[in-house]
Amino acid sequence: MFKAIGCTLLLLWTGFAQAGTATVAAAATLRYALDEIAPQFRQSTGHTVKVAYGSSGNFYSQIKQGAPFDVFLSADMAFPQKLVAEKLARPPVHAYAEGRLVLLVPNKSPLKADGSLQDLAAALKDGRLSKLAIANPSVAPYGMRAREALMHAGLWESIQPCLVVGENISQATQFASSGAAQAGLVALSLAVSPQLVSHTRFERVPRQWHQPLRQGMVLIQAANPAAQAFYDYLKTAPAQAVLKKYGYDEPVAQ
Template identity: 55%
Template sequence: MPRASSRRRLLRGTAGLAAAGLLAGGTSIIAAQSVRPAAAASSGSGDIPTVAAASDLKFALEELAARFTGETGRKLRLSFGSSGNFARQIEQGAPYQLFLSADEDMVFRLADKGLTVDRGTLYAVGRIVLIVPRGSPLETDGELRDLAAALADGRLKRLAIANPDHAPYGKRAEEALRHAGLWDAIRPRLVLGENVSQAAQFATSGSTQGGIVAQSLALSPQVARNASFALIPAAWHQPLRQRMVLIAGAGETARAFHAWLQQPAAREVLARYGFSEDKEEGGREKGAGSSRWTGTR
């Protein structure tokens, strides 16, 4: 897809959502503070650490941070975005103290450069879904048969995914579409979100007929009230092994939150948002691949 063309589609979709008041952003202070990545990177951390988190965690991590603050009295500053963008910002010296990535390879990359305390901890395995807003002509079909039919009969005009260039959930959406044999035909109709949270907003705002996004977002009450979804088979894409890591120099509060996220109560919240635990916690080093992913057909 030509970059200028995809950029125009992205801007048109963003403008429509901004008018509807649906774009993520702004600041909410309850127990934790949510800020945009650029603002987080330029703000002084003080004794309130800034946590860089993949946007599929938006609803789950806000709940977790509120619980952590309620239990400990320690405050956090949450910043949501694409894992690839956060990794680049950390490489450039952005003052994040804890990074929750949707792709463990990005954590390994930072660790190889000596920017982290260690090689991190696997905290969840994510899934992608086909999400369909109310009133869409698409069927909620995780094996994408109706999506193929909708391409052929003209029902599908636009489909939202996160940008595969830097968003792990966008890359997995691309892999699934390639597996289904739909990638080349559907590329001109894609609307790219800067991250998977924005893609979910595009998919459910009425500006597209649907999208491929994170199950964790589709399960949130804010999204579920306006859409239905179906899981896409895990074998259609590489696994979304999500790893968190403390950045070198992380303070006491960031370390406490990192440890707290590994407790059973935190894992229960993650499970409610569709995240699973990987029984092979030994970890997949970069380049090792996965025996579950069957690749494209």
């Protein structure tokens, strides 16, 4: 019996002794979800992750320039697919979640949390709106989808003087949640975080108003077992449960 226990402990020790670290470039929308997933991953596998958060477009450019990331978790499918096409990442690109766009307003804002953007349009006319936060549409997928939603609502041109553009979705959310802007078109996964729910409110923007926010991941480096393990772990039920907790849906197959 003691011999069996000793062998089991030896196997566990050997596995964890060989554990490594994966360096992950992650869309800013994932910040709170990965804060929970990372320790679960370490407990399950012994591997650790070092995560950098930012806009998917900026990470795409950095990886093209040789930034030493092992895994890229994008807020869309397009940027990782470009890396695969350019032979800078290993296929396939896996859709790990689908995000949602919301209109977020701080509790002291004169605007309503109206996902139809009707009150936003009214506030633009009656002077209640002076600043609307979005992520940079040039590099951030959520900023791209915010632009599409505003175009659908017929507001994109008229709202230009009011736009406050964050470098990524996390910064845009900070602008809106702090009251620096009266509202923001941001990610549901950030809006539901405990840090925001006490002093903000939000409502989902209709899915049909913009392209789907299917979020894709891809392996950049080939020889890191920790990276492969993290890529695989995000597909598991425990990881998917955390993503669901933060408002992500299971991506629809295409």
